[in-house]
Amino acid sequence: MKLSGAQIFWIVATIEVVMGTWLTITPAIQTSQQDAWISMLIAGVTAVALSFFYARLSTLHPNQTLVQFSKTLLGKWLGGAIVFPYFIVWITLPAALLRSFGDFIHLVFLDRTPVSIIMILLIGLSTYLTYSGGITGIGRFAEIAGPFLYLSLILSFVLNAINLRWNHLLPVFSESGWVTIFKGSLMPASYLAESFTLLVIVSFMNNPRNAPSQSMLGVGMVALMVFIATFMTILVFGPDVSSKLRFPFFMMVRSINIMEFIQNIDVFVIFVWIFGVFAKLALYLFIGSYEMAAWLNIKNWRKTIWVGAAGIFILAYLIPNQTFIGIYPIYWMYILVPVCGIGIPLLLWSVTVMKKKLAKSSVE
Amino acid sequence: MMRAGKLCFVLLLIVSNASGCWNLKEPxxxxxxxxxxxxxxxxxxxxxxxxxxxxxxIGMAPEGGGGGxxxxxxxxxxxxxxxxxxxxxxxxxxxxxxxxxxxxxxxxxxxxxxxxxxxxxxxxxxxxxxxxxxxxxxxxxxxxxxxxxxxxxxxxxxxxxxxxxxxxxxxxxxxxxxxxxxxxxxxxxxxxxxxxxxxxxxxxxxxxxxxxxxxxxxxxxLNTQESFYANWIVNKQAELAITSFVYQGNGNVSLHLESVNRRIIVKMLDQQIQIDVRLTGKGSIVENNSSLNPATPKDLQIIQDSLNQSAHASIQQLIAKAQKQLKTDFFGFDESVRQKYPHQWKTLKSKWNETFPDIDVSVHVNLQCKNMGQANSSIKAIP
Incomplete structure (x- = not known):
């Protein structure tokens, strides 16, 4: 199973952009109001820097995934124990995504279809892709679906150009100030820091030297899209309305109305969005089962897919309601990202560097 | 056999999903x-x-009476x-x-x-x-x-x-x-x-x-006339027509404004808010019953000045109505103040309704007749 540089780029760009444009805009606008776009810029720069760090750390251990290099670095037991939080992420994040998106489709389009059916279709197809194609299949899928996803995003921006009310942006900066703007950037940055999945997938690259540049490009492109989406949401609805909308970007797509003729293109945008959700589910399923196999020393990682898929589905099914999922981003931002996105990678990185120095000095 | 069964199952799944029929409501x-x-x-x-x-x-209009x-x-x-x-x-x-x-x-x-x-x-x-x-x-x-x-x-x-x-x-x-x-x-x-x-x-x-x-x-x-001006101030008017009596020419002139713009300038002097409303409009003359000839620069200037004055007077009247009679700021001046002085606005906000009637609002209107229409001097029957 091998990945090219372009595939890494599209994987990162595809899996992150859906949640980015879908769930980060409202929290940012709630905090920093009309200056949320500045928050998004800060979040984007932070996320790009973080993704460089992840890709770099991963290239220090060529051909080893997170669990593998953690085990070689820290030994079988400690190295195995320290990656445990990642499994929580790899199960809970896709579960929350699956349920949220299922609920969303149920709310907006298929109101007479049970959420569980929508979720079974999504997870079923993702399982198929992961099982048959592995990471290469996901990479190829992202390579094809990604450009469509971005095209649909850009189209929705362009078609909204006539709806913009520029005075919504004023006053710039002075009402919020740096502290508020930084606070507003935390949630989007934590979502974009999801790129710590790179710690696993970079090991599959043909040419790992490209990893930092390609992943930074990917995250950068996502950040750019999220920034434009936020900026335009503010300009279309104003900060007061957008902070109350749960899916402001979707509402913005819905408000497209050109010459009373081009309307209701939300269906097409959602259609393409599903590609992104699907790619993300498949990727997490792959990472989860591959790493689970590495963790438990199971030879054939495909056997663990069924456990992962069932686990994700059951967890998604058991979530009582959307209000409950609302807690997840907070838990994500304050616990999961600091631990899995910053704490453990930093620890692994410092151990790597120390070991290298020790090796050097012992040679001398 | 196994393969064919699988294929049938997949096809069935695709058909049932792709059509999406179970969730469909026909028009x-x-x-x-x-x-x-x-x-x-x-x-x-x-x-x-x-x-x-x-x-x-719809589309079946009753022809020749008859109940459609x-x-x-x-x-x-x-x-x-x-x-x-x-x-x-x-x-x-x-x-x-x-x-x-x-x-x-x-x-x-x-x-x-x-x-x-x-x-x-x-x-x-x-x-x-x-x-x-x-x-x-x-x-x-x-x-x-x-x-x-x-x-x-x-x-x-x-x-x-x-x-x-x-x-x-x-x-x-x-x-x-x-x-x-x-x-x-x-x-x-x-x-x-x-x-x-x-x-x-x-x-x-x-x-x-x-x-x-x-x-x-x-x-x-607000009546229609007032509303045109009010909409102009809040930037909701795309075009409008102004007709005013030109004293020097002893007749009415109508100007159709094809593009109107506005700027609201807020200043704060010794804690006193000053608002300057600058309205601009460009358009063409569509009717001229006065004796003036808009083809001559001098007469055109007179017409423009006169239209400006008349619009200016109407807008001042409207602002007076807002401040003294209705005591409501429907021009969104509060938003302009907030955008210009966000810090001071925090204290001003709660008492805006009391402050607004006494605020100094000045109006500047600048109308330009870019085109005089298809005639030069007024088409009039000679007495």
Whole structure:
């Protein structure tokens, strides 16, 4: 199973952009109001820097995934124990995504279809892709679906150009100030820091030297899209309305109305969005089962897919309601990202560097 | 055998999903609500009226008398809130009410007086609701009365009401724009109003003013002339015509402004707010009954000056009305102050209604006649 540089780029760009444009805009606008776009810029720069760090750390251990290099670095037991939080992420994040998106489709389009059916279709197809194609299949899928996803995003921006009310942006900066703007950037940055999945997938690259540049490009492109989406949401609805909308970007797509003729293109945008959700589910399923196999020393990682898929589905099914999922981003931002996105990678990185120095000095 | 079975299963799955039939409602199972009205009935209940298009009727105009089908019906139903009323309405209609094609939201007089601030949620929260609608207030009747009117040009009244916005020279103002005004820090907002005439038909009668401190309640109306100027100040007017008597030429001149612009400049001197309203407009002369010849620079200047003065006087009168009579800032000056002085605004905000009547507002109008039309001096019968 091998990945090219372009595939890494599209994987990162595809899996992150859906949640980015879908769930980060409202929290940012709630905090920093009309200056949320500045928050998004800060979040984007932070996320790009973080993704460089992840890709770099991963290239220090060529051909080893997170669990593998953690085990070689820290030994079988400690190295195995320290990656445990990642499994929580790899199960809970896709579960929350699956349920949220299922609920969303149920709310907006298929109101007479049970959420569980929508979720079974999504997870079923993702399982198929992961099982048959592995990471290469996901990479190829992202390579094809990604450009469509971005095209649909850009189209929705362009078609909204006539709806913009520029005075919504004023006053710039002075009402919020740096502290508020930084606070507003935390949630989007934590979502974009999801790129710590790179710690696993970079090991599959043909040419790992490209990893930092390609992943930074990917995250950068996502950040750019999220920034434009936020900026335009503010300009279309104003900060007061957008902070109350749960899916402001979707509402913005819905408000497209050109010459009373081009309307209701939300269906097409959602259609393409599903590609992104699907790619993300498949990727997490792959990472989860591959790493689970590495963790438990199971030879054939495909056997663990069924456990992962069932686990994700059951967890998604058991979530009582959307209000409950609302807690997840907070838990994500304050616990999961600091631990899995910053704490453990930093620890692994410092151990790597120390070991290298020790090796050097012992040679001398 | 195993393979074929698998293939059949997959194909079946694809067909059942790709068609999406289980969730489909054919148009002939739906009742399309093209315009919604919100009223308070005489006994104080909330009433929601829906103008429902009858597709079978449209395009089958009765030829030579004869009873064709009607193009629409208006059905009203009371309820505790909007959705409750729609539920009650559904009992009267055999098809499922579909709100996705609503073009107009009308607010009846009594409803406007009671306040509409608490009735905005459904439009956003309910995914089946529609936010691309235009909004109007009915000045002298219930929304239901307007919806039930016999249309003149179009098969359905709502189309005409939508077009009223553009034919009155207004910029497009959707429900979402209204919503962002309603949730902003502006203390008052304006909505276009229609009124019922005795004929009976409806006409555009300027703006209704809503104040926010008691939950978006009707505070008054502006006549059409005042509304044109008010809309100009709040940047909602796309074009307008100004007619004024030119004293030097002893006759009227009409100028059709094709592009209008505005700037509101806020200054703060010794804690005193000064607002300068700068209005500019460019257009062409469409009627000249005066003895002046706009082909000569001198006369053109006289015409422009005279039009400027007349617009200036009207706008000052309007501002005086806002400050002294209505005591409401429906120009959005509060928003301009907030944008320019966000820090001072925090203290000004709570007492804006008391501050506003005494604020120094100056007006500058600059109209330019870019084109004099198809004649030079006035076409007049010589006595």
């Amino acid at each position: 002939d199972q739906l009742a399309f609500d093209v315009a919604s009205g919100m009223d308070i009935t005489k006994d104080g209940q909330f009433e929601f009226s829906a103008q429902i298009a009858i597709p079978a009727g 089908k009607k193009d629409f019906i208006v059905i009203g139903s009371a309820g505790k809130n909007i959705y409750d009323a729609i539920q009650n309405l559904q009992t009267k209609v055999s098809r499922k009410i579909f709100l996705g094609h609503r073009e107009v939201i009308l607010i009846g007089r009594r409803m406007a007086e009671q306040g509409i601030g608490d009735l905005l949620d459904e439009f956003v929260r309910n995914p089946k609701s529609e936010m691309r609608s235009r909004m109007y207030v009915v000045k002298n009747a219930d929304a239901k009365d307007i919806l039930s009117l016999e249309p003149i040009f179009d098969p359905i009244t709502s189309t005409g009401i939508v077009n009223k916005q553009e034919t009155s020279g207004l910029k497009k103002y959707y429900f979402r724009d209204f919503l962002s005004d309603a949730l902003s820090q502006k203390s008052a907002i304006m909505l276009p109003a229609v009124s019922l005439t005795r004929t009976p038909t409806y006409l555009y009668t300027g703006n209704a003013i809503f104040t926010k401190h008691h939950g978006l309640k009707l505070a008054g109306f």
